[in-house]
Amino acid sequence: MNVATTIERLLAFGDENGLRSVLDARPTLELLAEEFRDHDVQEVGPRELERVFVEAGFDAAAAHSWFDAKRSAWSAAYGSDRGYQHKWGAHTPCDVLERWYADQPRPPARALDLGCGDGVNAVFMASKGTAVDAVDLSPAAIETVGRNAAAAGVTVHGMVGSVHDLPSDAGPYDLVFDRGCFHHVPIVFWHLYIEQIERMLAPGGTLLLMCHTPKVFPDRYVTLAYGHLGRVVQFFCDGKAESSFSPSDLRAIFGDRFEIVEQRRAPDHEGKPFEFNVCLMRSPQP
Numbered sequence: 173m174n175v176a177t178t179i180e181r182l183l184a185f186g187d188e189n190g191l192r193s194v195l196d197a198r199p200t201l202e203l204l205a206e207e208f209r210d211h212d213v214q215e216v217g218p219r220e221l222e223r224v225f226v227e228a229g230f231d232a233a234a235a236h237s238w239f240d241a242k243r244s245a246w247s248a249a250y251g252s253d254r255g256y257q258h259k260w261g262a263h264t265p266c267d268v269l270e271r272w273y274a275d276q277p278r279p280p281a282r283a284l285d286l287g288c289g290d291g292v293n294a295v296f297m298a299s300k301g302t303a304v305d306a307v308d309l310s311p312a313a314i315e316t317v318g319r320n321a322a323a324a325g326v327t328v329h330g331m332v333g334s335v336h337d338l339p340s341d342a343g344p345y346d347l348v349f350d351r352g353c354f355h356h357v358p359i360v361f362w363h364l365y366i367e368q369i370e371r372m373l374a375p376g377g378t379l380l381l382m383c384h385t386p387k388v389f390p391d392r393y394v395t396l397a398y399g400h401l402g403r404v405v406q407f408f409c410d411g412k413a414e415s416s417f418s419p420s421d422l423r424a425i426f427g428d429r430f431e432i433v434e435q436r437r438a439p440d441h442e443g444k445p446f447e448f449n450v451c452l453m454r455s456p457q458p
Contacts, residue, residue, distance in 0.1 A: 175208040175216060182405065197408035200228045206405065214399035216447065218425050221400060222363040230360040232336050237310060238358065239334040265296035265350055268438050268450055272380055273300055280346035286335055286374065287353030291317030291328060297349070298326035304344075307331045307338065335368050336361070343372030351382040351448075357404040357411040366429055373455040379430060382448040384416040385437060395421070422451045432453055 179201045186194025195200075207224050208216050229427040274277060279302050285294040288306035294317060298304045306317050306328050314330040321328040331338070335353065348369055352402050369379055395402045406412040417425075419435045426432065430453035 173213055175211050175213055176205045178213050179205040179407070182409070186409075191409065193411065194409050200224075201408065203228055204401070211430070212294065213397075213401045216399055216401050218359070218362060218400055219428065221404065225360045225363065228360075230364075232364060235334070235336040235361045235364050238361070239336065239401060244276070244308060263291050263292065266382070268382060268448070269293050269296065269349060269351070269380065272378075272452070273297075280378070282343070282345045283347040283349060283372075284343070284345045286332070286348060286350040288317060288358070289313055291320045291330070293349060293351065294328045294330075295320050295324045295326055297347075298328050299324060302347070303329075305329045305331060305342065307333055307335070309334055335365055338368065338372065344374035344377065345372055346374050346377045348373055348377070348379045350380070352384070352446075354381060355383040355417065356414050358407045359400065359415075362425060366426065370429060370455065375455060376457050377455045379426075379451075379453040379455070381422070381426075381451045381453065382438070383451070384414075385447045385449050386416045386418060387447050400424075415447055419449055422449060426451065426453060430445065 183198060183201060186193070186198075203224055204221075208220070273296075279297075279300040281303060283297050283302045283304050285291070285297065285304060285306040288294050288308045290313060291306055294304045294306040298321065304327075306314070306316075307330075308314055309332070311332050314332050317328055317330045335357075354365060354375060373379060376392050398405065403415060406415075422435065423432060432451060434450070434452040436450050438448050438450050440448065
């Protein structure tokens, strides 16, 4: 099925059933239909979609507004009395990160932990002699990072915000570690995430990315049928941003900006119910 027909049917369904989210998204959906009219839905890739999202105004200000609206939910998760009982928390550093450090001849001088949560991984990196900046949407999470760092006798510079809020002078980092941040970024803001990583990562620096596999969040079935356009529809019509990624997805999204060094699947640790696709990438040398 081509893009124009798919979006025409979606808008007709929204009109018939009074679906406000679909109707509100009409300008962007019609822009997509015009841009990719006769393309098969599965042939439209993330870089082609990026052009439309930029034209439609999905800029840094829009990203800040969207993530700011999510702040209270994340703050509630970390501000409760559950401590490490939330399902993504852990008492020990991530196995993938520990393995990466063990493979290095020397620890990175500077690192950024994106979506740092309780800061267990940030504290681990600091304990290895790395100067660490840690960012999270939740003020409560950043307060916990400070307490955990103090208890471990290390320094971690915590910042409240998203990847889109980082100051212009942030970096350059030898390592950007993302365990479970990118898979919460809506497809309309992927290009901004990549631009920020490119800006902050030192030449030859490493992006260590961990994203949900389709085994955990089976939205992959939607993308099998509709390609990346399926993610667009999910975001605009269902408000769904969290996603899962196959190795081929990650190559399509990042492969023309970074050198992909390694890809593999990894279970979460401490018996947590998640499974990740790990993508180890390196920024281009000048």
